[in-house]
Amino acid sequence: MGILVILEQKGNSIHGMSLEAVAAAQDMAEKLNSKLSILVMGNDIDPLTQQAKSLEASEVIAVNHELLKEYSCDGFAEITKQVVEIESPEFVVMAHTYMVRDFLPSVSVFTGAPFIADVISFRAEDGNSVFTKQMFNSKLGSDIVVRGGSCGLVSFQSAAYQASAVKRGDTPVRQIELSLSQEQIRSKSEEPFQESSGGVDxxxxxxxxxxxxxxxxxxxxxxxxxxxxxxxxxxxxxxxxxxxxxxxxxxxxxxxxxxxxxxxxxxxxxxxxxxxxxxxxxxxxxxxxxxxxxxxxxxxxxxxxxxxxxxxxxxxxxxxxxx
Amino acid sequence: MKIAVLIKQVPVSDSTFRPAENELWIEEGQIQYEMNENDSFALEEALLIKEKRGEGEVVVVCMGPSGRAPRVIREALAKGADRAVHIVEEGPFETDPHQIAHILFESIQSESFDLIFSGLQSVDLGMGQTGVLLGAMLGMSTATLAMSTEIQEDKIRVKRELESGWFQWLTLPLPASVSIQSGINTPRYPSLKGIMGAKKKEIKTINKTDLNLSEGLQKVTRIYNLETDKQTEYIEGDPDVQVARLMDILKSEVKVLGA
The missing domain is CATH 3.40.50.1220 (TPP-binding domain)
Known part of the structure; x- marks a missing residue:
């Protein structure tokens, strides 16, 4: 049990929105009196692991695999599923980025955990964890809870929490070995590219x-x-x-x-x-x-x-x- | 090539929304409904693929009440979809995306679609995952935020939008479920011939209550007006008065014009 926050990598650093997700996860862990774990996954992730170490949590879980070098929905969903099965977190927390929108729904299907997407706030109320999300063209708010006792996958909207609120620490790292084979990754991706900027910044x-x-x-x-x-x-x-x-x-x-x-x-x-x-x-x-x-x-x-x-x-x- | 397109009837986006008395849905009284805008891009992409290949079938799949879903279904058929599956849901409306995907799965799993297209997200709930959930339930490969598609024999090549103006092509084996980003194409209007022809097309209805469903995974407990702590000054008056106040703000409060 506990909170598992997953960091997203951008270049050799932690995605800015992932730091906000860490702030959210630290807040949740405190309010729920839960243990917080940070997951980093990728290939050659020592720099990312070092950065994760400096965030306050119980531990950093590092999954290094050569097939995670590039992002793929299949690879990231499979590894996340395995981590969820091994660690049995109460909540998996991420930032609501384009990558998360792409692979977290598959994790939801593989694990049977609901994906509560694009959340703007969290509160603990009478023993329930309540997430707030905007609906109806952002004109109304809604409170959402996980049904039954299952794990919940939650993504936080940009700026729901401030990255500057992240508490720092010196967190121990645990490497875990997970299996992933080339056949499990069905997509083939090409190099990312940027379209014309028109000289406007x-x-x-x-x-x-x-x-x-x-x-x-x-x-x-x-x-x-x-x-x-x-x-x-x-x-x-x-x-x-x-x-x-x-x-x-x-x-x-x-x-x-x-x-x-x-x-x-x-x-x-x-x-x-x-x-x-x-x-x-x-x-x-x-x-x-x-x-x-x-x-x-x-x-x-x-x-x-x-x-x-x-x-x-x-x-x-x-x-x-x-x- | 057999393509399913998930379409949803949703409130017109600039509607005035009020929470219903039970705070579990909206007050529906004055609300007008239309095809979710993102879904119309998904439908257009499917129709373009069929036309380019000169073969195939486009099936629209829509869940919604018998009072208003058929109008959106007819519109899709008039634009060129070949037939429709209407899952009748009279309310209360399901809000758990996993449950919605499961209902769609139960309704279409026997059809063996090569492709499922869905809009990126809906105007009403905005969960943004139904198409991918359904694809994963059916064991399909999945991709999101498509800004261009190309069919290559038993594969689909998708130009996927990343953040901050970046893109990436990826190739997926069929069958695949792909969510479509707005702006990928220009959705057509139905032709008069299309509107006439739509009347003869098949709409298969399935009652949600006939499906074998377990409880959902997440639950909306309350829908309400969001409070904000932001102090907003409403600038009242006729346009001349409003402009005079705006000039004042630009000069002395926001100070972007110099004094």
Whole structure:
């Protein structure tokens, strides 16, 4: 029994979101009075194991296997299944990354443990572990519990916990040998690649004017571009605008685009779905214009303008140009 | 090539959502329903594969109440799907993705699909795992976040989206279950001919209550409005007043314009 947090590797380091997951797991272990174990898996993982050692926990479990050199859904799901069977944790905790979305559902099927995905908070209540998740286009919250006595697989949304909250320690390492054969990995992957960045680095912009599907049609893009120009801002967009081809992919903010934290994030016609919000909620100030007073973006905004962007945006542009 | 596409009828995303009185679902009164947007990309990808190969069958699989699921099913058939499986669920609605996948498994396991396509996640529950769960239950290879697909004899090559603008191609043996990312294609509108033709297409109905199901693995205990501790200033008034206040904020509070 206990909490098992699995670290994800990015380059030779721990994925930033995995540190947040460690903070979540440490909080859970404390509230549930449980033992915390940290799992690292991969090939040549000494650097990762060393980094994991410095995180406070009962132990670091290291699984080294040459077939884990590259990520594969089959390989990672099989190894995680074996670890869950051997260690019988109460909860397996990870960050809600693209990799986790890919392989944790398979672990759920192999182990019969539910996958509670994209969680924003945890609390222990009357002996139950309760996880909160956003639902209905991020407009409502829901409490979720594991049924029966089974293990639960939980992924935490980006920034649900702060990486800076991670407690440090000097944790002993236990190597375990697990078996995995080439035949079990059915996929063949090629080298990852990046598509054109267009020379735009949204992460270094001080001011971002970001546009969502609320603008309705691509003929309205120039109107927002004028506003961005008048404000000295970079223009960005949420995914639906990119999907419609109204702006190029390198202008996308959100889980599938860039994570930004400008001085000002000025959002126009963006509703504030989770996938977008995770990419911009670190902004110092947020101003949002939307016609829907219930738009989740307003929950996050410092300033909320409920109104017709077709009226407000040109007037604001003009005021900026005249000052 | 036999392709199943999982489609879900979900509330229109910019609906105003209120928790139901029992706090286990939403107040459905004024809500309009539509095909989950991600699923329409999955359907389009299946139709494109069938058209490119000049052979095959596209079967849409939808669970939902008899009052509103058929409209979404008809739309899929009008776009070009060949037939449908409708799992009738009148409510209370299942919220455990493992249980939902199990219901789908019981309903289609005898069909021997080569491919299952699903949308990345649904607007309502957003669990983002049903397609992969179903694939794993059926022993299929799985992949997520597909931004392009190519069929190669008994394999599928998938361009998978990674984080921060990175991508990776991978090749999976068939049968495979692949979840489709939005923006992979441009979903078509049904043609008039398609709409007429859809009326003759087969919709097989299965009652959820006839299936042999055990208890689910996770349970939603409460649905409610999330409180936030963020102080938000609502800028009221007509557009001129709103713009004047915005200028003030930009100059003196956020200070991005200089004084």
């Amino acid at each position: 949204l992460t270094s912009a001080d001011v971002i004017v970001s546009v969502g599907r609320g603008i309705g049609e691509d003929t309205k893009i120039p109107m927002v571009e004028e506003l961005a120009k008048a404000m000295g801002a970079e223009i960005a967009a949420s995914r639906p605008v990119i999907d419609s081809g109204w702006l190029p992919p390198f202008r996308q903010v959100g889980s599938s685009g860039q994570n930004v934290s400008p001085k000002l994030y000025f959002s126009v016609g963006i509703s504030g779905a989770i996938q977008h919000v995770v990419g911009m909620k670190g902004s110092q100030s947020i101003i949002a214009i939307n016609k829907d007073p219930d738009a989740p973006i307003f929950e996050l905004a410092d300033y909320a303008v409920v109104g017709d962007l077709n009226e407000i945006v040109p007037k604001l542009t003009e005021a900026l140009q005249n000052q």
